Amino acid sequence: MPELPEVETFKKYFDGTSLNQQIERVEVSDDKIIRNLTGNEFIDKLTGRTFLDSYRRGKYLFARLDNEEYILFHFGMTGDLNYYEVEADRTKHERFVFYFTNNQRLGFDCPRKFARINYVENLEAYIAKVGLGEDALEISEAEFLDAAKNRKGSIKGFLLNQKILAGVGNLYADEVCYQTRIHPASQVGAIPTKKLKEAFAVMQEILKKAIERSAYYKEYPENWFWEWRKEGTSAPNGKEKVAWEKIGGRTTYFFPTYQRLYLFEKKR
DNA sequence: TGTGATGTTGAATG
DNA sequence: GCATTCAACATCAC
Numbered sequence: 397m398p399e400l401p402e403v404e405t406f407k408k409y410f411d412g413t414s415l416n417q418q419i420e421r422v423e424v425s426d427d428k429i430i431r432n433l434t435g436n437e438f439i440d441k442l443t444g445r446t447f448l449d450s451y452r453r454g455k456y457l458f459a460r461l462d463n464e465e466y467i468l469f470h471f472g473m474t475g476d477l478n479y480y481e482v483e484a485d486r487t488k489h490e491r492f493v494f495y496f497t498n499n500q501r502l503g504f505d506c507p508r509k510f511a512r513i514n515y516v517e518n519l520e521a522y523i524a525k526v527g528l529g530e531d532a533l534e535i536s537e538a539e540f541l542d543a544a545k546n547r548k549g550s551i552k553g554f555l556l557n558q559k560i561l562a563g564v565g566n567l568y569a570d571e572v573c574y575q576t577r578i579h580p581a582s583q584v585g586a587i588p589t590k591k592l593k594e595a596f597a598v599m600q601e602i603l604k605k606a607i608e609r610s611a612y613y614k615e616y617p618e619n620w621f622w623e624w625r626k627e628g629t630s631a632p633n634g635k636e637k638v639a640w641e642k643i644g645g646r647t648t649y650f651f652p653t654y655q656r657l658y659l660f661e662k663k664r
Numbered sequence: 665t666g667t668g669a670t671g672t673t674g675a676a677t678g
Numbered sequence: 679g680c681a682t683t684c685a686a687c688a689t690c691a692c
Contacts, residue, residue, distance in 0.1 A: 471670095472672075473672095474688095474689085508689050565671070566669095646670095
């Protein structure tokens with residue numbers, strides 16, 4: 397699930413439910429996703445603490461504790477938050493849960509266990525260590541263009557590269573390419589500056605609109621990926637069907653000629 | 665039943 | 679060292 401708009405939605409959910417209440421108890425049912433602590437260490441670190449606020453960068457959500465340290469929630473493919481009171485509302489794949497003093501709980505659900513939880517003592521140092529790029533909504537046009545310069549890799553791989561800009565995942569990357577009519581296998585550096593500026597603006601527009609709709613696909617415009625990215629869909633010009641290929645390491649849907657392929661001139 | 669899935673990483677390659 | 683690709687991670691649903 398979670399790309400930037402989804403994680404921003406998680407952030408709002410977290411901020412709206414879990415701040416300023418003491419964690420009375422922590423229960424860990426599977427510490428596999430907790431990367432730098434054992435389950436018991438995690439329990440020790442968190443018990444008695446209070447979440448003060450949170451900071452999102454790309455798909456990473458950092459929850460600030462009252463000791464100025466952080467818990468990083470990275471949701472992977474299937475991570476989810478669940479704030480609830482009664483046992484019946486516990487989710488099936490809950491990996492750990494915080495019990496607050498107001499009798500509510502915040503559970504972290506993750507069937508596929510691709511999520512990553514880290515206890516972070518120093519936020520800046522952690523981000524530097526991971527090499528996490530600027531948030532996709534915060535990065536400036538100039539930085540975006542500069543990063544694209546001379547790159548030979550695909551625009552798809554570029555948009556997905558969290559070290560360059562953080563937050564764009566597979567679906568939104570396809571949507572940016574589709575809306576700007578850029579073939580996803582285009583070499584980033586070969587795309588004219590004007591077109592790259594368009595991609596930059598469209599990317600931020602898409603992310604903002606998705607956030608406005610709380611990342612709920614069914615409320616996205618009808619011509620967005622959740623509709624066109626289906627087997628058998630025709631291009632807007634009616635000339636071809638949607639195709640898919642592995643580009644930038646991920647399954648990519650696109651319209652082969654409706655979206656223009658930009659490549660560097662071949663040397664001879 | 666086999667396959668692929670909204671993500672990241674570390675190793676391998678160029 | 680850098681840019682890029684790819685297998686691996688764990689489980690579920692079609």
